[in-house]
Amino acid sequence: MAENSIDYSQIKLQENIPLTEEERNTIAVQKQDFFKHVPGVLLLVIILMVLMACYLLKDEFHDFKYYHYLLFLGIALMLYAFFYGIMHLVYFYSVKNWEKDIQNGKNKLTSIIISRHKTENDEYIITFSGRNRKEKIRLPVSKDDYLGYNVGTKVVVVYLKYSKTVISLDHTH
Missing domain, CATH: 2.40.50 (OB fold (Dihydrolipoamide Acetyltransferase, E2P))
Structure with a gap:
């Protein structure tokens, strides 16, 4: 047209x-369900990334010292914390929008x-x-x-x- x-x-x-009470309840359920699966999914993704890195470094493990393994673990934990922080920022943005919708x-x-x-x-x-x-x-x-x-x-x-x-x-x- x-x-x-x-x-x-x-x-x-x-x-x-x-908003009706039902619509307010729907928003409340969305808030509760937002982080339901995030930790598990992030953990799975980090494990997959570590396994891929292990596969690529399989010939180098004989030269590794204990601090290399600690560094490897530290990097994995930092990645988990970084992506978890990003998800928290997305969650706070969504909560702010939901609160504005409830108000307005x-x-x-x-x-x-x-x-x-x-x-x-x-x-x-x-x-x-x-x-x-x-x-x-x-x-x-x-x-x-x-x-x-x-x-x-x-x-x-x-x-x-x-x-x-x-x-x-x-x-x-």
Whole structure:
């Protein structure tokens, strides 16, 4: 659909709608589940990296002294701590966005889908028209929603502004 044919007077955005108790509980569950598997996955990745390094250094082990093994172990622990720290930063960023969403509530947008695309990581993105020509709202959606809505479809999307989470996506009547 050509961007010129969009009637911007039809596009409505309601902001700061309070969250229901169920939506607050969903955010609380996301907070709890965020770090559920991180330590185990990081440990597995570090072990795999150590095994690959051992394989590449297999001919050099006869020259190793005890401090080489301690250095090897120290490097593995530093890598684990570094990646665990990165995950904590991501977690703090997500928590900050969830808290803003709880404070500010959700948004309800009546709009038109102006584009959709799939990323290399199998993330499905739909772009909705904003209230003027320059405003565009890009949100990740589920695969079913991505396949169910085409460009030019008029929809009502309820979403969390800061964490970019779509709560519901429906056709307008």
